[in-house]
Amino acid sequence: MSTGQLGTGSAEMDHQYGTPERLQTRASFWAPSPPGESPQDVAIKVLREANVHKVLEIGCGRGDFASRMRDELGADVLATDRSEAMVEATRSRGLVAQVIDATELPYEDASFDAVVAMWMLYHVPDLDRTLGEVRRVLTPGGVFVSVTNGREHTADLLREVGLPLAETQFMTENGEEVLRRHFDDVARTIANGKAVADHATARAYLSTFVPEVADQLPVYDGERTFTGSSAVFVAR
Template identity: 30%
Template sequence: MATPGAVPFDYDSNPDRYRMGSKLSNDHSRINLYARVAARLTGADLVLDVGCAEGVLCEAMPDKRLIGLDMSMPFLRNHPAPRIQANATAIPFRDNTFDGVTAVNMLYHLTDPRPALKEAKRVLKPGGVMIAATIARTDSPEFAGYRTRPPTTFDAEEAPEIVRDVFGEVEVDAWDAPLLTLPTKASIRDYLLVRRVSREAADKAAQELDVPLSVTKRGAMANRSKACLT
């Protein structure tokens, strides 16, 4: 396997790439990852969403007090208050502040996710829950002939072990199923463009693949309660 690397961070320069991906998921996915995360936080009164983007988790848990944290100002402008621009490795809150901390599809942007996980652990109250979610290297295998996804620093294959390094034992919720259906040639093209596939390869896939196309989604969510730490 190639050496894992951090996924490039382009949200300030190209926020529409993320927005297009969110729209595709909202329109065509049969599950809502953020609702799945929210279900793990039913007992949390105050939540910090690290890598909050434009507030998708807020929408999934409108009855909770949630603070968004992100490095991208274009996203934070659209996130409901309260929100703060900060780095995941230097969270500007006191120890034992939050009932829940989430990091959904963002730790792979870091060269080493462990310092961010340690910060999440620090700001969690005793009994608080940390949730980290990410996709697998083998996600969307239907497109294997059109894209190569290099290993990242926080793929689902190793993510539980990385979280375990900081938090101890974790509970893992994994998925591997045809959870998204792309109905048109244009949606196939856009799905690949969101994943940084070249326009040429995306157009080729759109031309060659039949629609509707069922896409296998693979990923994992690791969560851990601080109450059990020694």
């Protein structure tokens, strides 16, 4: 989404993440990727190869990825989010979760051997301060894994309702430049996806971002395919 739909304002953040249901609607829009190819799969592979043990996730949402890290990696995961509703949803899955502000992490230096941020850095009000905090709480040699979307993410759907293409403070196109302000070693892996959705599903997806434009989606029969554009960044 554009900066206006994926920005840092409190009102839009409360709309998008005030309840777990909106995030579930957004997540269920995407069709399953072949095994090993989704951004989440790529991130899990990186963390497994790094042999991580103690992981901090900022912007945990409903706890989906935190659960994967716990179950698939056997990691000690601390999940965090600014939304109380998201933290409660994560705790309901048996995970340790806390309400925190990512721009001021309440943890000691070198506390985690991995930090994870899944589709959330475009939201933080002070990106460089957040990344400085991430670097501070990482152990020497620790890994930071972040996932974000690119400019062309759901471009075909956005054009249908007259929305501009994505331009955010942290996206596929500028993520490496941003991360190199804080990390020496930065790598990017493109991991695109697709959605196969009927009109009602596509409209519901749009409404989680900008409710007033969802009704502008032209009616269509059957299902249509919409393309995603995502990237996984690994920084050390």
